Every structure is written in C-alpha cells, then in structure tokens.
Amino acid sequence: MSLQLLPFYLLCDESGSMTGSPIDAINDSLPKLHHEIGSNPAVADKTRFCLIGFSDRAEILLSLSDLSTVTEMPELQANGGTSYAKAFDTLRETIDRDVAQLKSEGHEVYRPAIFFLSDGLPNDDWHAAYQQLTDPAWRPHPNILAFGFGQADADIIRQVATTKAFISDNTLSPAEALREFAQSLVRSIVNSGTQSADTAAGGATLVMPDQVPGFTTISADPV
C-alpha cells in the first residue's frame, strides 16, 4: 500500500519565559487540535503529525503519528533557556528519519510543513543549524511557518520563516492568540490537504493562511 502523506511538525518553545498562561494556553489548545485534526477524515487520511518541544534542549514529545490513532496529547513544561540550534538540529534529524521510514513503508511524501512557535529571543547562535535545515540541496527541506508572540523579535521570527511569518499584535491575550493559532493551523492543514494535489506548475505543496486573527503578517525573509 502506497499513500501520499503530508508530515506536519509543531515546534514549540517551552523555555522558562513560557511559564504560566502561555504554556497553559498551548496545553489547553493541543487536545483541541488533536480532536479537530483527528476527526476530520480528509486531514486524518493524509497527514502525519509530530510535536517537538524545545528549551535548552529539544525533545520529541509525540513522534510522527496518525492523530486519529493517538489517544492523548503530551503536555509542554516550561523551563530553561531557548536554543533554536537544538530545535533545528533535532528537527532535521527527525525529518530525515521520518521521511526515510515513510518511504521504506512504500509511501510518497510531500514536503514537510513546520509550524514554529516561539515567544522569546534565542540565546544561542542558531544560523548554521538553520541553514542546514533549509538547505535546498537537502531534498526534504521543509516549508516553515513562524509565529511570534509575547516579546518575540519580529526580525528573528521573519528570519526563521521560509513561507510566512506572523507576529502577535497584542490585541489578544496569549491564550486567545494560541487558540487562534490552533484554528489557523487546522485550516492550513485542511487547505494543504486539498490543494497540494492540485497545485499548478511551480511545485508548491503547501497553502499557508495569509491572515491569522490577532497576528500581523510579516514577509518571510529566510537568512
């Protein structure tokens, strides 16, 4: 059996600055996300979902899964510093492994999609790791959609995104912003699932939302 699968990675900042309402809001949103993705047959059929949390280190909290078969979502726990390099290194290793695994099972794999969520400034040098992650010579290099909120530096968020970047405009509390983020994520997956099969010449395989309520869209500017 050979399927056409679209892997999604949610890369979540769980550094110490996320303590309190930001981390609570994400943890409240994840089960909802789980339910909305797992119960949408068009999305569940063709997506796989992975959750990675990062602070001083990065950890796979949910390995690439069919969300409709997952019974419980893991929780994020905030502490420590913010290493984007660890996050990007772990992500690249994980994508390599996952794509190889899916292909060895006979599946075809669409370019992975990353939802990068961070509230703070990285306190490491992450550019080399980022270049490895987005190296066009690496065939499964992902599309990255970056969300910044709290005290995030718009320039940093813009640099992380390859496709679209959003900055919270402070009209919503973190909890509301994250709920909006979750809904936007689901909508984006739905759209991707629909349109990736039909995208015309150009080969883009992912449709990102142009607007997310509570966030300002900024142009992506890969380093």
Added chain:
Amino acid sequence: MPERERATPMPEVDEIRDDDAAEPEPTDPPAGDVPEPVSTGTAAGENETESDASGISEPDAVPEEESTVDSVAQPAAESLAEPVPEETIPERATDTGPAEFPRIAAPAVLVGNPRLGSNPAALPATAEPAADSVLDGAEFDRLVVRAASVRGDEHRHYGDTRQDSMGIWSLEPPAGLDVGHLVFLGCVADGVGSQPLSQLGSTQACRLLRQHVVPRLPELLSPAGDPAHACAEVMSEVAAGLRTLAAGLQAGTEQVATTLVAGLVTPGGPGTPARVVLFRVGDGTCFVLRNGSWQDLLGELTVDGPVLSTATDALPMHPKSTVATVVGLEPGDLLLLCTDGLAKPMMLNASVRDQLAAWWGAGQVPSLPEFYGQMSFRAQTFGDDRSAVCVWLNDHG
C-alpha cells in the same frame, strides 16, 4: 422493457401508502395467528418506520407486476399466487417487493483505510459549478468506449467543484483518405489553475481540442503525414484558445491552466491493428492493458525523488512540451487515457492496477453504471478528481 421495469413499482408505492393509512395495526410483530405478510414484514424490519415496514410487506400488487418481468429473477413470485404455508412467509417478506432489487454496491476500497467518504457536502459556491460527474459511452464496429469524469472525494468533502473534464467524439473521416468509416477522438483534461476557473479551463481545452483536430485530420491520419507536427500545432491552437478564454474572464492565463491528453483512433479493417495517435501536455497518461498487464504508452509519470512534487506542465503555458506518438493496438487491447487522479493510484498501488485489470481485461466491457462504480473506487489519500476514456478494441463488426 427497461421502461416497464422502471415504471411499474412507482404506482404501487402510492397504493401501499393508502392501504397503510387505512390499516390500524401494522406494528404487531409476533407472527402466528394469521398468515398475514404485514406482521412478518414488520418483524423483519423492526427498526424501520411503520410505513417502510408495511411497504415491504404489501403482498398484492408487487408479485403480479413482477411476474410480467420474468427476466428479473424473483424466486418467490409464483408462491404468492397460492395459499402460503407459514414457514415460507419469511422468504416472501425478504424476497419480494420493489426494495429487493439488487442494490448498487458501495465503491470498492482499493488502497488503505480511507476515513474520507464519497458523499458530497455543500454545493460549490460558484455561479456555474460543474456537475459532480459525467458519464458517457459508445459502441462502434470494432471498438467500444466508456468514459467518465468523477469528482474526487476531497473536492466533494470541501464542496469544491470538479476540475477535470473529458470528451469523446466520432469525427467525419476526411475525404480522399482510406481510413475506414470511423475516426474516434477521446481526451481528458485536469484543470490545475485556481478554482473555479480551472474547471472552465479543462472544459474549454476539450472543446478546443476537437475544434482544432478536425481540420488537421488529413495530416494526423495520413500514412505520409507528420502527426507529431500536427499534434504540436493542435496543442498550440488549444493554448491560444485558452489565452482567449482567460482574457475574456479577465483572469491570468495560469488560472485556466490545464493538462490535456488525447487519443485519435482509427480502427482499420479486420485483421489489421487499430492506429492510435496519442498526444499530451502535462501529466495525463495513456495506458494499454494487454494480456492482463498495464503498459504506459507515453513514458513514465514522474514521481520524483525523496519529496513528492505535484508540478506539471500545462496549457496554455507549455504547448511546446507536447509529447506525441503513434501506436498500433490489437483486438483485445484496452486503451486508457486518464488524468493523474487515476494514474497516480494506479502507478503507486498494484492493488489498483490489478483490480482494474480484473474488471476491464479480457475484453470485458462494463455497463455504464458498472463503469461508474468502478471508477468510484476509494483509495486513501488519493482524493483527486479522476477522468478516464477507455477504448476496447475488438474484432466484431
């Protein structure tokens, strides 16, 4: 005859409803006291509504009408004419009545475990959406045609219009050429631009194809002609027509973009192979099914490298990427022109190739409803529109 079969059950339903209204106790389930079919019918269908249950069990009108339609085998029909022994009552209840004609089977699941179903959701929110599906067919001396363009389950789920189109035509053979009395043209197109204009693009591409093939038939069909050149010219003219369409819609050319693959078949005389001119722009595919196995007649579909790409050449942007070939097909061969919505699950899954070969091989031509059902197979993650023109070559006629 078919009209009769279809028409007769209708008035009976009305009659039954009248009887039902006059009848006070159709709900009494236990059989026994009277050999009254009403009670067994209710027992057999306890979960159904009263009118449903009594509708199934109504004894009188149904068997009489059915005995006039003996091609439809209904074993219980004769037993109804005489007093019925009690033990046969359940058989009567299940084997008679309009509800007992064979139901059309649910679509086969050929890949994975799709949770996405095939029922359409909202109607597309466009002024002139394409119908969900188009089904067509024809039979000539030496060839039989079945064709369908079926909206993908994902488009049904999201209430998006079908973007594929197809067309089949028999064309007037050009004077002065000895090509026999039939020239058949079939094509499928996959609109890859932005909705809803992609549907207009694929529909118009099929129309334009026929329009521009006709004047070039001598060049396409003559043994001395240059069919590859003629095919490229036709595609350029189709591209020009699509640009005109886009301009009229005040849309960008890429919004009406579409793939297009066509086959021009002249069956030839008995004992000679049929001549087929095949040409395409984009990822439409031409297969032949011969001796149970599928062969790609226009080269491999590119399923490239570590990451799946959906990029394809398309009209009106890439008429210069026209690929054309001329092949000879033998009696017993099946020519299949299809969009990637069918080609991809076929190329990636032996289960699909094998099942289609089992359905369509060895000269088996399905009825139109069978063909539609077969085209409607479900395959997890393959929710795109599917279009196919199938041409069976035979020695009849």
